[in-house]
Amino acid sequence: MMDMPDWCKGHAPSLEQAQVEAEHAFTRIRDSLSEAEYDEALWKKDGQVLGHGGQNLLIETFSLDDPKQAFAVLQYGMEAAASGAGRQDGARMVGCADPADSGRTTMTTFVLVHGAWHGGWCYKRVARLLRQAGHEVYTPTLTGLGERAHLMNRAIDLDTHVQDIVGVIRCEELSDVVLCGHSYGGMVITGVAEQIAAKIRSLVYLDAFVPEDGKSLFDYLPAELSGQMRDDAAQNGEGYKVTPIPAAAFAVNAQDAAWVDAMCVKQPLATFEQKLEVSGRQVPKRVYMLAVGREPSPFQQFGARFKDDQGWQFVSFACGHDVMVDQPQELAAALIAAA
Structure with a gap:
């Protein structure tokens, strides 16, 4: 399982922070896979899936045990965020509670x-x-x-x-x-x-x-x-x-x-x-x-x-x-x- 970054503990990250950490995590996951595993895990959306609010997924990967699953979720979040979906405070990102959200669980x-x-x-x-x-x-x-x-x-x-x-x-x-x-x-x-x-x-x-x-x-x-x-x-x-x-x-x-x-x-x-x-x-x-x-x-x-x-x-x-x-x-x- 990937470690939760310190800045994500106890407060909501900015989209910029999330993207930087996501890119680092993306690289770590990519480097841990063989070429065949990389091809299998690669997000094959062909420009079709750009869900709104996808940046909520940028940190979801930190709770996943399967590197290939984490890879897919992480790339989805990065691409959805890049599509201009607009910043969410991250209340539903795994382990990232929004202090204004009255203790809402993830x-x-x-x-x-x-x-x-x-x-x-x-x-x-x-x-x-x-x-x-x-x-x-x-x-x-x-x-x-x-x-x-x-x-x-x-x-x-x-x-x-x-x-x-x-x-x-x-x-x-x-x-x-x-x-x-x-x-x-x-x-x-x-x-x-x-x-x-x-x-x-x-x-x-x-x-x-x-x-x-x-x-x-x-x-x-x-x-x-x-x-x-x-x-x-x-x-x-x-x-x-x-x-x-x-x-x-x-x-x-x-x-x-x-x-x-x-x-x-x-x-x-x-x-x-x-x-x-x-x-x-x-x-x-x-x-x-x-x-x-x-x-x-x-x-x-x-x-x-x-x-x-x-x-x-x-x-x-x-x-x-x-x-x-x-x-x-x-x-x-x-x-x-x-x-």
Whole structure:
């Protein structure tokens, strides 16, 4: 583990101090790796990921035991800071408490909600990275999916899944949560925010639907596609279950595609059809994360809407739809920045 610099103990560093120390740490990590390890650890963002507030990550690396993970997180922070994201006082930098922050801890609580056909399993790599960085992580599986597939029934709808996540947050007594929803999970976290907005620090939509009042997921898909899903449920899913879309259609990397296909299960049709009531409950921060490695994508409409919206932070990833599978290190770093 890397040593915490003296200037970072007990007060918030300036961005200039953080950058100087980060550059020194960057050099130490780089020199400790072989050429092959360096290539493996190198941040392969190709100019796509420049999350706002990324300078909060400049010191995150000092808490990481894995040099290659530290390398990726550190480089993300340096590049995000260089993008002009603006100085943060560093309250969430590991070990760097802001004296004006009334003793706020550096740990963040993440609740990561999966999308349709998936389960909490899809976040396993990201969850491991976040926990190694000292954060608390929950990856609940929605009713009828993943390891809870045995609970599949005709009554499951969007409300069921909203209550799944509300229940986790309430029963685990969580607060100040970073709530992330992937794909269909965007519908779910929007419903959760309607009920317990006061428990949420940040809403993160990961290549996800962001529903407006009175809209269902099907309202954001081409009529032909939603019709095909309804037909599939009628013919192959006892009238209420939709067959998973193949991983290849989501541009999942070739090495993991077979695993994702094996893990996915049928999705309750009603979760796509139920319309959500949205009053616009406010949370302190909203972030949209767009995967740009898959076209066409129904999520491009949301990326276009929020990319230049001053009320949102925007991040993009050069990969397919399942970002947590394709780019777990990059996503973990971006989630920390979104806190």
